[in-house]
Amino acid sequence: MRVVVVGGGLGGMASAARLAKLGHEVVLVERSADLGGALGTVRAGDHTWDAGPTKTLLPAVLRDLFRKSGRPLERELELVPLAAIREHRFADGSTLRLPAGSRAAQRSAFEELAPGLGDRWTSYVDALGQDWELLRRDYLERPWDPGLADPGAVRRLASRQTLRSRLREALGEQRLQQVAAHPFTVDGHDPARVPAWLGTVSYVEQKFGAWTVPGGMAQVGEALARRLATRKVEVLTGTSAHDVVVRSGRAAALSTSAGELDADAVVCAVDPTRLPTLARHVRRTRSTTPPSLVHLGLRGEVPTLDCEVVLHGAPDLSVHPGGTAPDGGASWTVAYRGRTSEDVLETMARRGLDVRACVVERVERTPAQLSAQWGGSPLGVRWHGRGTVRRRLGPTTPVPGVYAAGSHATPGSGIPFVGLSAALVAQAIGRA
Known part of the structure; x- marks a missing residue:
């Protein structure tokens, strides 16, 4: 055919x-x-950045793709686990580093944020495990057929409950809600319109971790x-x-x-x-709208980042390390939504991540430019x-x-x- x-x-x-x-x-x-x-890859001077995603969840999907189309993934490129999914720096000055692939480590991280939050977080994520198993079999791994699917999967996809309502009910504490909602808000979704079962992303992050390719996902x-x-x-x-x-x-x-x-x-x-x-x-x-992106080539006394750092505020800033840089340098990408009243570097500095004196390259890409380049x-x-x-x-x-x-x-x-x-x-x- x-x-x-x-x-x-x-x-x-x-x-x-x-x-x-x-x-x-x-x-x-x-x-x-x-x-x-x-x-793809963005280049300026001696620096490169990922044009789009800088990491992935569920590495088994890529491994299955390469294995079922020819040679295994490991013969083509290196896929390595990240120690942390991301680091959240909240408006009140508190910080949470969200470990990857470990229930116990996540519980400890939330307990350090405030006593009792560890149990609250793990209870929320544990409850998502059943949702994941039902939807994985009937919705993700084979074409959806409600006549063949488990009745539980049918009920979950038909549920009116939103992610926002589930987070308020299960987590309550504002910082926990921000952590759980981030994978959706960063992509331009309103948690009040996201189905509750999509919270399974938090289960996937805890269970399987996050992975990247050294040198860039391109x-x-x-x-x-x-x-x-x-x-x-x-x-x-x-x-x-x-x-x-x-x-x-x-x-x-x-x-x-x-x-x-x-x-x-x-x-x-x-x-x-x-x-x-x-x-x-x-x-x-x-369609969702892409975020604004600022690619920064840095040199000098650059803070060490080994995962995405979320600077919560108005607006949230997501700082992604990655790409390539000369020895002693670093390549970061800053993503944000909406308008800022000042330069993004000034906002980063006010929130405790000051690299203004380290910038040697800067490439800005607007949502309109990204949509035009990618055709959507x-x-x-x-x-x-x-x-x-x-x-x-x-x-x-x-x-x-x-x-x-x-x-x-x-x-x-x-x-x-x-x-x-x-x-x-x-x-x-x-x-x-």
């Missing part, structure tokens, strides 16, 4: 690699000159590009997709700037609003209550022969979930 994949980001590359290994003839279409999407994209060549996927860069061509009620081709590409199936791994045939089916969804938001669909589950596409779509992967598809954004979306598409299409 001939499959045309739209989009050369992680979702598109992962889908193409899996489908090619299943014996399909695969063509991948990418509008820009390079593959990788948000898994290496994941580079390794996948090599995998596509090995699997003999035809890659058409610099080629814009216009729309799915439907004949006799199902997808028959993809209209592109290079002409029509015949297809037995089309995989949309970009924002579906870019393809008119799919856009009409997602009118009730909205890599953060996918904004959560708007439980209805987002059914309004979002993937792995199948209402158009026969068209499938959906990537951050705008089920199960959502972030490296592990985009990787899972590709696995779901491969299951839905099956072997050649």
Whole structure:
């Protein structure tokens, strides 16, 4: 079967690699000159930064992708665990360093923040374990079918409870709520519109930890590009997709700037609003907006950061170490949402992280610039209550022969979930 994949980001590359290994003839279409999407690199002087994510959860997803499309991940790149998920510096001056992959260590960290908070946090996360096991089996690892799913999973996806209400009920204390909500607020979601079961991210962080690639997560994209060549996927860069061509009620081709590409199936791994045939089916969804990014090249007496540091305030600032720098230097990326009344470096200094005298390189990227570069938001669909589950596409779509992967598809954004979306598409299409 001939499959045309739209989009050369992680979702598109992962889908193409899996489908090619299943014996399909695969063509991948990418509008820009390079593959990788948000898994890219920003360069200035002697410094580099990750263009998008700097770490990942659930490393088993990447390992499964590489193993089932050819050589194991370990033969391509090094994936190493982080000691901490992130460090939270709160407005009242208190600090919490959230350990990765350890229930006991997290309990101790919260107890140091204030007596009694350790038990409150672990009780909250423990309760999410059942949610995770139900949804992992029926929603994340196979195409969703309410007729086959465990009734408990059906009830959880249909629940009206929001993350905000669950956090208030289970955690109460404001700082604990900020820690649990951060994975969503940093991506532009309102916890009052995020379903409560998505709190399972905290369970995943505690159970499996966070992982990164020394030198930058862009290496994941580079390794996948090599995998596509090995699997003999035809890659058409610099080629814009216009729309799915439907004949006799199902997808028959993809209209592109290079002409029509015949297809037995089309995989949309970009924002579906870019393809008119799919856009009409997602009118009730909205994409999240990327944050503002400031990439800093630093030299001199630079504080040592080994994980994301969240400086809570108005607005929150997320400082990510990573990338590459000359000896004695460092490369940081600062992400924030909304407007600031002063330069971001001044805000960082007021909150106890002063690197103003260390800056040798600075690259600013606005939300509009990021969306234009990537052809949409890599953060996918904004959560708007439980209805987002059914309004979002993937792995199948209402158009026969068209499938959906990537951050705008089920199960959502972030490296592990985009990787899972590709696995779901491969299951839905099956072997050649």
